[in-house]
Amino acid sequence: MIETVNPTEWVQPKGYANGMLVDGSRLYVGGQIGWNGDQVFETHDFVGQTEQALANIAAVVRRAGGEVADIVRLTWYVTDKKEYVARQREVGEAYRRVMGRHFPAMTLIVVAALLEDEALVEIEATAEIGKSGAAS
Template sequence: MESVKTKEAPEPVGPYSQGIIVSGFLFLSGQIGIDPETGKLVEGIENQTEQILKNIEAVLKAAGSSKERIVKTTIFIKDIKNFAKVNEIYGNFFKNCPVFPARATVEVSNLPLNAEIEIECIAKV
């Protein structure tokens, strides 16, 4: 088992790793829309979604993987009414990939730092 850490993604807000590599897979911890340069949560569902995907890409790169190798994502969203906005940004992120990853989307009552969205994923390394 190997921990993945990069300064290109935000520091964890708790006692966990940005990602863990085991048996050829990267298990990437849930990301919220924190800008790694400022350490602050960006505002708005669209900006948070875009920042999350940048953070995910940074951890993937640090692990020697890429978005094309993501096999599963889970999206946690505070208001399912924002699903269409998130889905458009998410779709654009993966549009040049050979396949879309498997995905689950769950509406939740709250997230760390009062974020509007969190995304976790599993990727091949």
């Protein structure tokens, strides 16, 4: 069984889903960018957008009944390698505020641009809901 997962308090997406839950446990979270649930960018700062994108992922995972500890993979797309490298400490701090000390398999890809002109980072995730042993 495949179920669409979208946080109910967010503006509903058009033409895509924020998440797809397969057989009640495998969650694929579509690329999340640094805008809020109303699809508004509150910051144009790389670290701020990174934290928001991660918070968006966490919201989709929680909507599916999971916790961040259930995330098994993250794929990051960044538009500026130099900024990412220069601000790794700040990125790490933002990451830990959302994800704690949970470090799944990760890939980082540098891209020329993202679909939304204001977006500086996009992150997608895969989670195995209920498999981490974390309380839901």
